[in-house]
Amino acid sequence: MRTWSCLFVVVANLLAQADWGTHGGNYAAWRYSSLAQIHTSNVGRLTPAWSFQTGDIEHGLQATPIVQRGVMYVSTSQGWVIALNAADGRLIWEYRYAPENTAVYGKQNRGVAVSQGMVLLGTADNHAVGIDAQTGKEKWRVNMEDTRQCGCNITGAPLAVKDVAVFGVTGGDSAHRGYLTALNIRTGRFHWRFYTIPGPEENGHETWPGDSWRHGGGSTWMTGSYDAELNLLYWGVGNAAGDILSKNRRGDNLYTASVVALNPDTGKLVWHYQEVPHDVWDYDSVYELVLADLPVAGKMRKLLFHSTKAGYTWLLDRSNGEFIKAWQFVKHSNWVAGITEGGKLVGRRDPEIGKGLFVCPSAMGGKSWNESAWSPRTGLLYLPVVEACNDLMAREQEPQEGQIYIGGSWIIKPPPDGKIEGYLAAFDPLTGSRKWSLPGKTWFMASLLATAGDLLFTGDPEGNFFALDARDGKKLWSFQTGGGHRGGAITYAVNGRQYVATPLGWGSFLGMFHLSIFPDAPAPRAGSALMVFALPEVGQ
């Protein structure tokens, strides 16, 4: 067992070394790099190396760039893909996708996958595109489902696994049935589609009365993880629809608000774990799934940490989906009284039709979609936490294919202590004990980056990009970039020199809500740029 876990760590480190090869830094979604040239003692000397303006500023730059063999690939909100020399920012090629339609989930793009000489892109009008990584020329495109019909599109980064690229889909707040689709990386040909809501005669279909399965949500709008040794693809599935209205869908509503583990060769379900049966709070479980091997009760376990909108981190055995533990990472939570040692929700507070119910965390989530980081060196899981509540009220609504299907409303409210706040916090993932936290001026909406230099990087809406000591949260370095941060910072090396790159430029739906939540704070600045830092070169 120990040998295998060591091997897993070694493989993950090799992947992270030099390159930032996948959306989460490795298939295990660690957002951690083993590069340590920049560390706690020299990070204060970090200085800008280059910057690049994409020119596509609507909804900011939310992507996590990919770096492979000295080339950086980044995607913008409308679906432009740009390849840059990662050492100096020189443009290699640019591909501009022009979406014909847009779903209500907007023009937002959180990244590409790069594999087998191809760059894989999901688009705002629900197409998948394969681009030649050398030339930037489009090789293929596939209409996954007409966006005018489904009201859905692609905002998340695909995940390339072996010969296929796996794409998620939005649509969780619409009358839509979610899915994952796997296409051949070289040709774009269809391999499989996994519907997150079982159809007639499939297991789990009985958890949906009548026709409710046809429009029950279950979107897959963020990016999954992969364990090559177990050959399992993990993906988080979003809320059930109508989000707040439960009367049309009495039952557990599988596999919404769940983790699913699929065989990536066939798309067949191997196991599932439903975190929130019969979700009525819009508690998407779509966020990143962090894979790590740690001892639990003296025995090494293959774990999966899953921190979701519901304000809890679930610990599962990723080989079989067994529930191990769930711990609360937000301070304010009243949607359930708690979660038992067996994983059952107790003391549920379900919204009712026409009656307001004060619920924490809010539908914005105890954490937004910006991703956590896990450092195997410190053994800490770093989360961007949001403390907010909402008044939920269910309303009668009949679903109409592809149209918004929320079945109620929510009004964001401060927690009982009076203040909506955001902070970064470091947790022991096994116990949930909080080691340190850093309050934001407003909140933290960019993904986190941990490194073997014991550093934690991220940016804030106010424009600062900064480094903390990952062990104690002490701020070691900060740089005013001039734009709000909502993307994913990365680190990589070219010719032995380590770089730290951050996207910047404010955007996203939650971003548009910033001023309503923090009316006295300055507006985060829009834009769409990359800013890249390094230590001064020897001799300078």
Added chain:
Amino acid sequence: MKSFVLFAVTAAAIAQDGAALFRARCAVPYCHGQAGSAGRAPKLIGHTYNSSAVFSIVSGGLPAKGMPGFDRDLTAEEIEAVTRYVMTFAGAGPRKNEWGISSRTQLTPELERSRNLFFDAARMNGCGRCHEVDGWGSKVGPDLSRSASWNLRGGSGKGVVTARIGAETFPALVLEPGSVTRLWDLGSRLPVLRTVAGADLQTDAASRWDHAAETRAYSDAELQLIRPFLQWARKQQPDAR
């Protein structure tokens, strides 16, 4: 914040109350966004409104669109204030439909069933995967609203060739032949629009591609039920009237 303050200052005093109500109830992230700039619900800026229609929509909602009614939460005076605030948006931005969503043509229940079968999401969007009709679907195969009769099982197979690229052989519809060729690869359950070097491509006019295999998710009876929707779509064409 600055533009928002300026905006409120230029509006009537009553609209300021409406602005506060709007900010709390309508500007939430899934709905109309800051000062009507659009969240997941449509952008309100830049449209011309009828104030009585706005009042009734804010009061009673648009259940089919997911817009809640606020008559239980707000007093009539408060709804009036929100209405006045929304009316101040007219002309403040580009006049276009932010989301580009075409609203569906209202059909009789029988035609509705027929249309639903044509685009059935439970069959991976059925015929809509390859045929665009009345604003939904993909333009891979022929425009069925241009025909007067349909061989729904057999199809026409017109233009489908056998394409060869290296070791690959697949049925294809060639769109733009040339040094760079665009073609539909029909050897995939979701058609793939591929771009290939003309020099790498060989085509053979004979093809074993079979529309009957593509339509096997439908029974003969179901295909007959699809026919009324196509007849209706045909009648919508100017030359058919």
